[in-house]
Amino acid sequence: xxxxxxxxxxxxxxxxxxxxxxxxxxxxxxxxxxxxxxxxxxxxxxxxxxxxxxxxxxxxxxxxxxxxxxxxxxxxxxxxxxxxxxxxxxxxxxxxxxxxxxxxxxxxxxxxxxxxxxxxxxxxxxxxxxx
Numbered sequence: 353x354x355x356x357x358x359x360x361x362x363x364x365x366x367x368x369x370x371x372x373x374x375x376x377x378x379x380x381x382x383x384x385x386x387x388x389x390x391x392x393x394x395x396x397x398x399x400x401x402x403x404x405x406x407x408x409x410x411x412x413x414x415x416x417x418x419x420x421x422x423x424x425x426x427x428x429x430x431x432x433x434x435x436x437x438x439x440x441x442x443x444x445x446x447x448x449x450x451x452x453x454x455x456x457x458x459x460x461x462x463x464x465x466x467x468x469x470x471x472x473x474x475x476x477x478x479x480x481x482x483x
Contacts, residue, residue: 363464375443375461378468379441383429399462399469419468420473422449423457432456453478 385393427448
């Protein structure tokens with residue numbers, strides 16, 4: 353069963369980071385929206401669950417600003433591996449903050465009738481501590 357799921361994901365996501373409608377493109381566009389301070393556009397990439405929870409682009413923007421400042425004011429963003437984890441599709445990202453320090457995030461993405469949406473973000477790891 354797992355092999356079939358991986359085969360289907362491979363077929364569906366062949367070249368997803370280059371595809372216009374792949375999960376990578378929706379993530380990249382949300383970062384562009386944050387850089388442009390276009391909260392309605394950034395909010396439009398959130399899943400129906402996330403949109404239902406935050407209700408408005410302004411509330412969503414405040415949450416991101418307070419909880420994920422590296423995402424709200426990102427430097428360079430690099431998409432890493434796309435993987436299946438417990439039936440969920442996870443896109444790993446490296447986001448560089450304003451000081452050029454790397455932070456790892458896992459983005460859960462889902463396919464909806466309106467295309468790919470971001471269903472959650474988890475902070476994985478920050479820059480190494482200096483002594």
